[in-house]
Amino acid sequence: xxxxxxxxxxxxxxxxxxxxxxxxxxxxxxxxxxxxxxxxxxxxxxxxxxxxxxxxxxxxxxxxxxxxxxxxxxxxxxxxxxxxxxxxxxxxxxxxxxxxxxxxxxxxxxxxxxxxxxxxxxxxxxxxxxxxxxxxxxxxxxxxxxxxxxxxxxxxxxxxxxxxxxxxxxxxxxxxxxxxxxxxxxxxxxxxxxxxxxxxxxxxxxxxxxxxxxxxxxxxxxxxx
Amino acid sequence: xxxxxxxxxxxxxxxxxxxxxxxxxxxxxxxxxxxxxxxxxxxxxxxxxxxxxxxxxxxxxxxxxxxxxxxxxxxxxxxxxxxxxxxxxxxxxxxxxxxxxxxxxxxxxxxxxxxxxxxxxxxxxxxxxxxxxxxxxxxxxxxxxxxxxxxxxxxxxxxxxxxxxxxxxxxxxxxxxxxxxxxxxxxxxxxxxxxxxxxxxxxxxxxxxxxxxxxxxxxxxxxxxxxxxxxxxxxxxxxxxxxxxxxxxxxxxxxxxxxxxxxxxxxxxxxxxxxxxxxxxxxxxxxxxxxxxxxxxxxxxxxxxxxxxxxxxxxxxxxxxxxxxxxxxxxxxxxxxxxxxxxxxxxxxxxxxxxxxxxxxxxxxxxxxxxxxxxxxxxxxxxxxxxxxxxxxxxxxxxxxxxxxxxxxxxxxxxxxxxxxxxxxxxxxxxxxxxxxxxxxxxxxxxxxxxxxxxxxxxxxxxxxxxxxxxxxxxxxxxxxxxxxxxxxxxxxxxxxxxxxxxxxxxxxxxxxxxxxxxxxxxxxxxxxxxxxxxxxxxxxxxxxxxxxxxxxxxxxxxxxxxxxxxx
Numbered sequence: 063x064x065x066x067x068x069x070x071x072x073x074x075x076x077x078x079x080x081x082x083x084x085x086x087x088x089x090x091x092x093x094x095x096x097x098x099x100x101x102x103x104x105x106x107x108x109x110x111x112x113x114x115x116x117x118x119x120x121x122x123x124x125x126x127x128x129x130x131x132x133x134x135x136x137x138x139x140x141x142x143x144x145x146x147x148x149x150x151x152x153x154x155x156x157x158x159x160x161x162x163x164x165x166x167x168x169x170x171x172x173x174x175x176x177x178x179x180x181x182x183x184x185x186x187x188x189x190x191x192x193x194x195x196x197x198x199x200x201x202x203x204x205x206x207x208x209x210x211x212x213x214x215x216x217x218x219x220x221x222x223x224x225x226x227x228x229x230x231x232x233x234x235x236x237x238x239x240x241x242x243x244x245x246x247x248x249x250x251x252x253x254x255x256x257x258x259x260x261x262x263x264x265x266x267x268x269x270x271x272x273x274x275x276x277x278x279x280x281x282x283x284x285x286x287x
Numbered sequence: 288x289x290x291x292x293x294x295x296x297x298x299x300x301x302x303x304x305x306x307x308x309x310x311x312x313x314x315x316x317x318x319x320x321x322x323x324x325x326x327x328x329x330x331x332x333x334x335x336x337x338x339x340x341x342x343x344x345x346x347x348x349x350x351x352x353x354x355x356x357x358x359x360x361x362x363x364x365x366x367x368x369x370x371x372x373x374x375x376x377x378x379x380x381x382x383x384x385x386x387x388x389x390x391x392x393x394x395x396x397x398x399x400x401x402x403x404x405x406x407x408x409x410x411x412x413x414x415x416x417x418x419x420x421x422x423x424x425x426x427x428x429x430x431x432x433x434x435x436x437x438x439x440x441x442x443x444x445x446x447x448x449x450x451x452x453x454x455x456x457x458x459x460x461x462x463x464x465x466x467x468x469x470x471x472x473x474x475x476x477x478x479x480x481x482x483x484x485x486x487x488x489x490x491x492x493x494x495x496x497x498x499x500x501x502x503x504x505x506x507x508x509x510x511x512x513x514x515x516x517x518x519x520x521x522x523x524x525x526x527x528x529x530x531x532x533x534x535x536x537x538x539x540x541x542x543x544x545x546x547x548x549x550x551x552x553x554x555x556x557x558x559x560x561x562x563x564x565x566x567x568x569x570x571x572x573x574x575x576x577x578x579x580x581x582x583x584x585x586x587x588x589x590x591x592x593x594x595x596x597x598x599x600x601x602x603x604x605x606x607x608x609x610x611x612x613x614x615x616x617x618x619x620x621x622x623x624x625x626x627x628x629x630x631x632x633x634x635x636x637x638x639x640x641x642x643x644x645x646x647x648x649x650x651x652x653x654x655x656x657x658x659x660x661x662x663x664x665x666x667x668x669x670x671x672x673x674x675x676x677x678x679x680x681x682x683x684x685x686x687x688x689x690x691x692x693x694x695x696x697x698x699x700x701x702x703x704x705x706x707x708x709x710x711x712x713x714x715x716x717x718x719x720x721x722x723x724x725x726x727x728x729x730x731x732x733x734x735x736x737x738x739x740x741x742x743x744x745x746x747x748x749x750x751x752x753x754x755x756x757x758x759x760x761x762x763x764x765x766x767x768x769x770x771x772x773x774x775x776x777x778x779x780x781x782x783x784x785x786x787x788x789x790x791x792x793x794x795x796x797x798x799x800x801x802x803x804x805x806x807x808x809x810x811x812x813x814x815x816x817x818x819x820x821x822x823x824x825x826x827x828x829x830x831x832x833x834x835x836x837x838x839x840x841x842x843x844x845x846x847x848x849x850x851x852x853x854x855x
Contacts (some may be wrong), residue, residue: 084313095480103610104764105609105764105765105807106764106765106766107766108765108767108805108806108807109768111805121804121806122804123610124610124807127609127610127807128610128612129612129613131612142804145801146801146804146805149797149798149801149805150766150767150801150805153766153767153770153771153774153798156770156774157770164576177794178777178794179777186766187764187766187769188766189764202801206605206763207762208763209588209590209761209762209763210758210759210761210762210763210769210772211758211759211761211763211769211772211773212759212763213762213763213769229420234673242527262375275778277750
């Protein structure tokens with residue numbers, strides 16, 4: 063067992079667990095977007111940052127990837143953490159304003175507007191779908207391509223992978239989700255398994271009636287600017 | 288080449304090579320690194336060869352084709368030994384004259400280097416102000432060695448440090464020597480090399496242990512590592528061999544960027560020669576010590592210079608940094624312990640073993656020992672590679688070695704540490720160059736790029752240029768690095784084009800601090816430096832851009848449309 067301090071509380075946790083797991087177990091809430099139990103930690107969204115260390119030598123780390131260490135001092139909601147986390151949320155809202163998940167977390171932290179040029183991205187590249195496809199569905203049908211601002215999600219040459227079984231797992235885990243519904247263009251590289259749901263949501267007048275398990279489904283409605 | 292099977296055989300060979308020396312015979316040295324070739328060294332080599340053949344001088348004059356000597360401004364240059372005559376900017380016509388002059392032991396006064404300030408002609412390389420103030424421990428070996436001839440390297444004491452280590456037979460002694468020397472990682476962070484080595488030696492994991500030479504030098508305007516790999520690849524190999532002996536490593540990897548074809552070529556040749564001589568591979572020189580080195584070519588991503596991304600790249604995966612801990616020395620390539628050092632760090636190892644830790648520690652200052660190579664570029668008279676003792680002031684580099692500004696414009700700032708470094712204003716030029724002092728003023732040592740900017744350089748443009756580089760080169764994994772650099776660039780673009788507002792300036796600073804705090808690897812954590820350091824010292828320029836809606840420095844109105852990227 064490893065002994066560490068979280069927000070002043072001395073706790074013992076098993077070796078090999080992450081700060082996020084420890085904090086969650088002892089009831090300290092930490093917001094996450096790219097983390098999901100059952101998938102390997104990735105550390106892409108940076109929402110789960112916490113402050114570690116003491117005195118002048120503190121730093122912010124992503125709690126989902128940082129392993130617990132003996133004697134570690136962790137603060138999950140210090141001023142520095144909150145300030146940085148609000149900026150992360152502002153950036154998220156600036157890129158993906160239509161995501162209910164992001165809106166909810168932003169609201170929870172009192173972020174109600176953002177100061178950058180508004181974009182309407184489909185994706186925050188959190189990598190949940192990639193890990194879902196690889197680690198749970200054993201398909202490895204999708205992955206990341208390129209780097210920097212050109213980084214995107216998809217398959218090689220944008221051709222649907224033969225390994226894709228249209229399971230819909232990628233849509234299920236997506237927090238930003240615009241990818242969930244490619245019904246009108248079923249040959250698109252990513253999944254499009256809503257085409258297999260009957261009756262397909264686009265034929266319904268009322269979204270409440272649809273069979274889609276995403277709630278609420280607003281993604282297919284929004285027109286991109 | 289026959290494989291050597293014992294230390295004695297190596298010594299015999301070295302003895303034969305030394306006995307074959309002709310110390311009085313003149314040598315024409317043509318500087319043909321990538322930079323030399325680009326400015327015409329290949330033509331000089333062709334003419335020198337044909338002249339030597341034509342006049343039957345091949346027995347009387349030696350021609351040596353070497354890597355870069357460092358004085359880029361004066362290339363293609365020719366050096367005559369043993370006299371030390373230095374001919375800068377040699378034209379094809381002059382090359383034939385130089386060969387004739389060397390034959391008759393004459394010096395061509397009209398071709399000599401002329402001091403720009405005094406107008407005085409200087410014959411010897413050692414007296415040229417650019418070289419005079421340098422301490423060229425590593426770079427001076429470039430002119431002695433033809434990089435594709437291992438015998439040249441052995442002739443100049445090459446692999447003698449390895450022999451010393453093998454004969455001593457005490458890995459712990461090597462580590463304590465490196466620790467005592469105070470050598471710190473030359474890749475930028477300055478972690479003590481000896482401590483890193485000790486950590487690897489102490490690992491108890493079974494299986495392979497890796498040594499990596501990080502030659503993924505990606506900073507714009509920096510080319511120290513390229514010159515070392517091109518000019519003296521055996522020194523890196525020898526350094527790694529000593530490292531392997533000290534730490535018990537079994538496999539070596541040199542990760543070199545694909546944009547350095549000449550360095551790769553020389554490296555391949557050097558590895559093959561070393562393998563044929565039995566200096567790398569199984570049972571080296573019959574001592575039972577085995578270590579092999581392979582090279583891996585990068586695929587063009589700047590972020591692969593970051594150690595965790597570099598390891599993933601070597602494994603054949605996408606170059607993305609990961610969380611440390613676990614540190615590479617605990618879990619690296621294929622989850623085996625891995626030690627990563629920069630090219631320059633490895634090149635320093637044979638020097639330390641050869642001269643002793645004390646002699647090395649005497650150069651430089653207390654916690655910053657030895658020499659460091661900087662690539663001095665930008666608006667300065669003498670551009671080139673300069674090797675100086677640590678602790679030298681910026682002023683000395685810029686004015687004494689660099690020869691001061693070109694033309695009438697005063698030097699405003701220097702940018703050190705590559706895209707993640709910062710700008711240091713002229714008021715701080717008395718600062719000694721040390722890892723800590725540079726960090727304190729908001730820049731960093733980095734791998735050693737030094738870009739000089741004068742009054743014609745707009746600092747907003749500079750920040751925008753580096754941010755543009757970083758937004759393209761961020762791996763894109765961390766949301767705040769990918770989007771943060773993109774958003775910072777957008778704001779800088781607005782300000783540079785006269786569309787910025789004062790609120791945006793505050794937002795820029797807030798965002799920069801958040802990006803610094805919330806990213807995973809060194810690239811993201813330092814990505815805000817170009818903005819933060821220019822804001823710290825040149826806030827007025829930003830404010831003028833906003834207030835006047837144009838750039839006073841570039842004197843270009845926003846209405847004229849696009850402002851060309853002339854920062855560097």
